[in-house]
Amino acid sequence: MLDRQLQAIADEPGWSRALSDLVVDVGDLLDLLGLTHTDLGVDVDSAFPLRVPRGFVARMKYGDANDPLLRQVLPLAAEREPAVGFVEDPLQEDEAVLAPAVIQKYAGRVLLIAAGECAVHCRYCFRRNFPYGQHRLRVSAESLSAIRADHTISEVIASGGDPLMLTDRHWERLLDELESIAHVRRLRIHTRLPVVIPSRLTLRLIDRLAASRLQVVVVVHVNHPNEIGAELAQGTGELVRRGVTVLNQAVLLAGVNDSADVLVQLSEALFAAQILPYYLHLLDPVAGTRHLQVEEERACALHAEIRDCLPGYLVPRLAREVPGQTAKQWLA
Numbered sequence: 001m002l003d004r005q006l007q008a009i010a011d012e013p014g015w016s017r018a019l020s021d022l023v024v025d026v027g028d029l030l031d032l033l034g035l036t037h038t039d040l041g042v043d044v045d046s047a048f049p050l051r052v053p054r055g056f057v058a059r060m061k062y063g064d065a066n067d068p069l070l071r072q073v074l075p076l077a078a079e080r081e082p083a084v085g086f087v088e089d090p091l092q093e094d095e096a097v098l099a100p101a102v103i104q105k106y107a108g109r110v111l112l113i114a115a116g117e118c119a120v121h122c123r124y125c126f127r128r129n130f131p132y133g134q135h136r137l138r139v140s141a142e143s144l145s146a147i148r149a150d151h152t153i154s155e156v157i158a159s160g161g162d163p164l165m166l167t168d169r170h171w172e173r174l175l176d177e178l179e180s181i182a183h184v185r186r187l188r189i190h191t192r193l194p195v196v197i198p199s200r201l202t203l204r205l206i207d208r209l210a211a212s213r214l215q216v217v218v219v220v221h222v223n224h225p226n227e228i229g230a231e232l233a234q235g236t237g238e239l240v241r242r243g244v245t246v247l248n249q250a251v252l253l254a255g256v257n258d259s260a261d262v263l264v265q266l267s268e269a270l271f272a273a274q275i276l277p278y279y280l281h282l283l284d285p286v287a288g289t290r291h292l293q294v295e296e297e298r299a300c301a302l303h304a305e306i307r308d309c310l311p312g313y314l315v316p317r318l319a320r321e322v323p324g325q326t327a328k329q330w331l332a
């Protein structure tokens with residue numbers, strides 16, 4: 001009996017085991033880090049609850065209430081303070097829905113909301129107030145028909161939630177579908193899962209992505225160099241060796257990565273893991289994130305500073321999304 005149980009566990013990929021054992025209780029998280037509630041002003045019953053994989057917690061510094069990884073996941077009472085200009089839906093995505101799970105704002109590219117959930121809840125997330133799990137979510141025949149019908153769409157951008165919450169088998173089926181649409185040439189996958197659970201980059205997934213007729217770009221979301229370990233680098237290195245482009249998108253966050261030193265180290269650590277910096281985003285002004293905001297003027301000054309320290313290809317574009325515009329706005 002026990003043998004059979006152990007066998008079942010061994011057959012399950014490591015990443016789904018990590019997913020079934022997330023830290024979801026604020027008290028547990030603080031215990032793991034040797035911290036107490038009074039250090040921090042935590043919010044124990046946020047509507048966007050704590051959710052973080054244990055491997056990511058292990059990358060935080062024990063006893064450090066200001067750890068940059070902890071700040072990204074710990075619900076704080078400050079999130080409940082109302083702030084002028086911070087709203088539920090700063091990007092007005094509701095107006096850009098082309099079909100169920102398909103969002104189009106920019107020419108030639110559509111977002112495909114492939115999964116509603118994430119392995120981690122990031123406090124700065126612009127989807128934090130969205131009931132994404134509830135509606136318009138399932139990628140259906142209707143979603144794919146909409147992409148098939150529009151010959152101007154050359155790139156499908158899988159988003160979420162986190163699109164790598166889908167299993168490898170799901171991804172194999174989705175790739176088959178997308179590859180059957182002649183005008184789709186590129187697939188981009190925006191994901192934070194390999195950062196918080198590096199074993200998500202299974203060989204099976206890497207093999208399938210590498211074998212695709214589509215040009216595949218994986219955009220990981222790393223905000224701080226401490227998030228990059230050997231296992232992530234192994235996965236991204238393997239993707240790159242097989243011809244997949246791997247880029248990074250970061251969000252500029254107060255108390256996490258708002259110093260030139262950290263941003264320079266981030267670019268260096270990314271490149272060491274074969275990842276190229278793509279965007280450094282200003283925070284979307286979503287309700288509950290005021291305490292993480294870096295003002296635009298300061299962001300531009302930081303960006304100018306890192307340009308003086310890094311080769312051009314390691315300098316991310318400082319960008320911001322403005323509703324109603326035909327592209328993301330580049331600053332600096």
Ligand SMILES: *Cc1c(COP(=O)(O)O)cnc(C)c1O
Pocket residue numbers: 103104105106109110111157321328
């Ligand atoms: C960010 C985004 C894209 C991709 O923009 P790029 O500048 O190509 O990275 C596409 N569609 C939507 C709705 C987006 O928010």
Ligand code: SF4
Pocket residue numbers: 117118119120121122124125126127160161162192193
């Ligand atoms: S993984 Fe991405 S979509 Fe999910 S909570 Fe974090 S930032 Fe938001």
